[in-house]
Amino acid sequence: MSDPGAIPFFDLTRQYQEIGESVRLAVNSVLGSQQFILGEGVKRFESRMTDYFGIPEAIGVASGTDALLLLLRAAGLSSGDAVLVPSFTFYASASAICLAGGTPLWTDTDPDLFLVTPALLEEALTSQAVRNASGAWRTRVGGHPVKGVLVVHLYGQVADMRAISEWAEQRNLWVVEDACQAIGALHEEKSPGHHSLGAAYSFFPTKNLGGAGDGGLVTTKDNLVAERIRSLRVHGSRQRYVHEELGYNSRLDAIQAAVIEAKLPHLSRWNARRRQIAERYTKAFSEQGSFGTPVVSPMAESVFHQYTVSFRRDGERDRVREALSGEKIGSEIYYPVPQHRQEAFRNMPLRDLPLTDRLSGSVLSLPVFPELTDREQERIIQSVLNAVSREGTKNG
Numbered sequence: 001m002s003d004p005g006a007i008p009f010f011d012l013t014r015q016y017q018e019i020g021e022s023v024r025l026a027v028n029s030v031l032g033s034q035q036f037i038l039g040e041g042v043k044r045f046e047s048r049m050t051d052y053f054g055i056p057e058a059i060g061v062a063s064g065t066d067a068l069l070l071l072l073r074a075a076g077l078s079s080g081d082a083v084l085v086p087s088f089t090f091y092a093s094a095s096a097i098c099l100a101g102g103t104p105l106w107t108d109t110d111p112d113l114f115l116v117t118p119a120l121l122e123e124a125l126t127s128q129a130v131r132n133a134s135g136a137w138r139t140r141v142g143g144h145p146v147k148g149v150l151v152v153h154l155y156g157q158v159a160d161m162r163a164i165s166e167w168a169e170q171r172n173l174w175v176v177e178d179a180c181q182a183i184g185a186l187h188e189e190k191s192p193g194h195h196s197l198g199a200a201y202s203f204f205p206t207k208n209l210g211g212a213g214d215g216g217l218v219t220t221k222d223n224l225v226a227e228r229i230r231s232l233r234v235h236g237s238r239q240r241y242v243h244e245e246l247g248y249n250s251r252l253d254a255i256q257a258a259v260i261e262a263k264l265p266h267l268s269r270w271n272a273r274r275r276q277i278a279e280r281y282t283k284a285f286s287e288q289g290s291f292g293t294p295v296v297s298p299m300a301e302s303v304f305h306q307y308t309v310s311f312r313r314d315g316e317r318d319r320v321r322e323a324l325s326g327e328k329i330g331s332e333i334y335y336p337v338p339q340h341r342q343e344a345f346r347n348m349p350l351r352d353l354p355l356t357d358r359l360s361g362s363v364l365s366l367p368v369f370p371e372l373t374d375r376e377q378e379r380i381i382q383s384v385l386n387a388v389s390r391e392g393t394k395n396g
């Protein structure tokens, strides 16, 4: 039994109470068909997704991580190539590069937007690589060819893809997007995948559009990229029992496709509700000086996968989190350990990332799921304001 006085960080059971019947019908229809691997259901789902994004190709795969891995390989990443990627992200943004045989080159993150910018990319590239006479970039340490950029749309806001793709084009680098947290988000009214080789999405259950298990999707304008991913997801094969290259078993299950398709008509409303909750938080927190609230570019429409604030004084984030926990209010830290400090990446080129380190010690995400009630949000706001004013009195 859940505690009636507690406010969870996230609660999928509320969504299921509302739309459970349509999800059960969708699953039953797959069970009735007994067609579980690709087939008509997955095709129809992919076509719904191309309509939703207004992009020509959508390919269902087994997870967001695989969406990144297959997209990176389709972009041409091969063994030894280096790719610029922020360290302030979920582990899979960087692990996908390594799993494809590549090397991550860490970029820092803008502390207001939580995103990369062309200036941060330029700093990351020129401090770690040099350009040769033919215009190709190679890393200073190890001499790896730098091939591309993986942009992460963290917390639900799309980075300035037009500016980033122009920057990358001038340097002969390709661009792919990690849109796992940004389904439905726009920049200059365009969804991810319009200014790059493609975008990777995740249907992990807690995402803005979640399945009943793992699932992922790649969207792209480029039919060659789409074709390659369709082959990579079935063992590198376009024709049965003929394998052109080493691929994966990475298909989106028909049952997952059906669940996500049943939820898709609700996505715009859910995202709008997240924006409403975010606006209310930002307004309520506008008078305090302890933490910064998330900045959304005027050109962007965020889907607030997370509502994340960033504390100014050392240690205050953890004390506020403890106070919230004492009042049974959920909060989370995304991400307490940046990727350049992970043991798994210990052999990758290391550099100082002061903005990233600072963010890892200062960010706190508050509940923002669509079914959060106004009364619950009011309690969260009051608790946060009480906690920071207690802190303020101590420090003042």
Ligand SMILES: Cc1ncc(COP(=O)(O)O)c(C=O)c1O
Pocket (backbone or CB within 6 Å): 063, 064, 065, 066, 089, 090, 092, 093, 152, 178, 180, 181, 201, 202, 203, 204, 214, 215, 216
């Ligand atoms: C930014 C980011 N990239 C990649 C992933 C990986 O997605 P998945 O868990 O579906 O493999 C996630 C989510 O988990 C994510 O948030």
